[in-house]
Amino acid sequence: MHKTGILLTLSIILNIFLVAGIAGGAFWLNREHRMIFAGALRVAGSELPQETRKAFRAVLREARKSENNMLIAASEARLEAARQLREPVLNQAAVLDALTRARAADATVRTAVEQSAVTFAATLTPEERSKLADAIEQRSRRRLDNAD
Secondary structure, three states: OHHHHHHHHHHHHHHHHHHHHHHHHHHHHHOOOOOOOOOHHHHHHOOOOHHHHHHHHHHHHHHHHHOHHHHHHHHHHHHHHHHHHHOOOOOHHHHHHHHHHHHHHHHHHHHHHHHHHHHHHOOOOHHHHHHHHHHHHHHHHHHHHHOO
16 A cells, blocks of 8 residues: 555656646747747847836837748748658759749848847937947957857
8 A cells, every 4th residue: 555655656746847838838939028039139128127128029020020921932932942851852942942042032032121129229229229239349359259
């Protein structure tokens, strides 16, 4: 009976752990404030005051959303490159063409996001723009330092 009690206790602990893991995963997947992928700009915006930061991220998110067709085109081009790589005989030109299309679509999205960020930055105070610039500069310097 003592052994059965230990096994029962371990089973209960394991089940609690699994339920908590599932609940935590569901929360993480469904949280409202998903991070956008705008690279250095999103990170730089974290130095702004909370309300300004929220507005800045909303502008970046909207710019990215407005380029949804380009995001889809980039994904489709990468999928095409992957399909080409799986072919028994590799068509290098086709792979490179698909990757070029993906890169061009990505660049279009990045340009739209950066243009929106600069337009938003024009509405900031000089102090806020300085914080934004400092954060971008710091991130860029870190990348240069890690490039070695």
